[in-house]
Amino acid sequence: MIVGIPKEIKNNEFRVGLTPSGANTFIRDGHTVYLQKGAGIGSGFSDDLYTNVGAKILNSIEEIYSLSELIIKVKEPLEEEYSLIKKDQIIYTFFHFASSKALTEAMIKSEAVCIAYETVENIDKTLPLLTPMSEVAGRMAAQQGAKFLEKPQSGFGVLLGGVPGVKPANVLVLGGGVVGTQAAKMAAGLGADVTIFDISLERLRELDDIMPKNVKTQFSNSYNIKESIKNAHLIIGAVLIPGAKAPNLITKQMLKVLRKGTVLVDVAVDQGGCFETTHPTTHENPTYIIDDVLHYSVANMPGAVPATSTEALTNATISRGLSLANKGWKKACLEDESLMLGLNIINGKIVYKAVADAFQMKYTELNSFF
Numbered sequence: 001m002i003v004g005i006p007k008e009i010k011n012n013e014f015r016v017g018l019t020p021s022g023a024n025t026f027i028r029d030g031h032t033v034y035l036q037k038g039a040g041i042g043s044g045f046s047d048d049l050y051t052n053v054g055a056k057i058l059n060s061i062e063e064i065y066s067l068s069e070l071i072i073k074v075k076e077p078l079e080e081e082y083s084l085i086k087k088d089q090i091i092y093t094f095f096h097f098a099s100s101k102a103l104t105e106a107m108i109k110s111e112a113v114c115i116a117y118e119t120v121e122n123i124d125k126t127l128p129l130l131t132p133m134s135e136v137a138g139r140m141a142a143q144q145g146a147k148f149l150e151k152p153q154s155g156f157g158v159l160l161g162g163v164p165g166v167k168p169a170n171v172l173v174l175g176g177g178v179v180g181t182q183a184a185k186m187a188a189g190l191g192a193d194v195t196i197f198d199i200s201l202e203r204l205r206e207l208d209d210i211m212p213k214n215v216k217t218q219f220s221n222s223y224n225i226k227e228s229i230k231n232a233h234l235i236i237g238a239v240l241i242p243g244a245k246a247p248n249l250i251t252k253q254m255l256k257v258l259r260k261g262t263v264l265v266d267v268a269v270d271q272g273g274c275f276e277t278t279h280p281t282t283h284e285n286p287t288y289i290i291d292d293v294l295h296y297s298v299a300n301m302p303g304a305v306p307a308t309s310t311e312a313l314t315n316a317t318i319s320r321g322l323s324l325a326n327k328g329w330k331k332a333c334l335e336d337e338s339l340m341l342g343l344n345i346i347n348g349k350i351v352y353k354a355v356a357d358a359f360q361m362k363y364t365e366l367n368s369f370f
Contacts, residue, residue, distance in 0.1 A: 001324075004067065005073075006036045006081075012283035015300075018035075025318055032056065033050075036058055073093035075093065077093075085110040090112070091107075092317070097358070108350065109348070112345070116344045116352075118270075129313075135312070144301075149263050154261065168191050170193050174235065175274075197217075220249075232262060235250070235263070244271070252291075265296045277295060283300075340366070351369070
């Protein structure tokens, strides 16, 4: 199969869809790998590293899409790419369709086969392709929160861990999944007083057992959240419903009870955000202020640490990507139920119910394609 790796064009997105070692894996199995010139540089991989393992360099993104049967990316296609995507072409990337009707409609129109990393799901409900980026984003959420709590950044002016004789910052983490767990670990490691909210008592018990003493757990409901945010310095949104829009756990009205300089970091921004006032930002302009509350909602947080993120992502995506190339998408999905759940749109039909429900669009049963 012909595999294409385009250069990412999202604002300050430095990751690339495949490392040189990943490209080598495809080439050893007899596939052709085309890389857009310079696509790996942001992650520390020169074109020479790819050509040394047998990849071929193409100058333009148009050539990549035109020649390739399987496109491996990091972020969702942007408007400039919509017209380049062809019927039956396999697009293997993060899509987060539920947060963008325009993207959904464009991929329907393209009649491509869209496999979303974020909805590939194991039998134990874990998300193997999303997890490494969730780990990165969760850890970054605490780092960025600490940075933007500084007064020159318009934050509250509190040190996350405090100092002897001065209390540490109060950090609330909404969601006890991968992002929330990693965010809590980092904030706790810096000495903050951390509370994790989740609706699963079983998960809260697990977290209570494994977290250090400066991390507490609390059942998530609107009353508990409303009471707790009054004294928070940093609130990290880490709620995920696979493939669906995130719930708004903090409304615009609730901002009025927050203290001036409180920082909200919404890691759920790719799925619409779990704060009502969330809208996507970029690494170039990461924050905005509403009612004296600073919002950080960069839609590609792991893109700021591409040397780490690209390797972690390739480690997770390579085996299923190779399966798609070796077997074709139908056979690969039939033999791997978790990959089957990654199918979101096929030849103009939405086959992932949460995406259809997000926009009240027609849903087609997946089994109609097999």
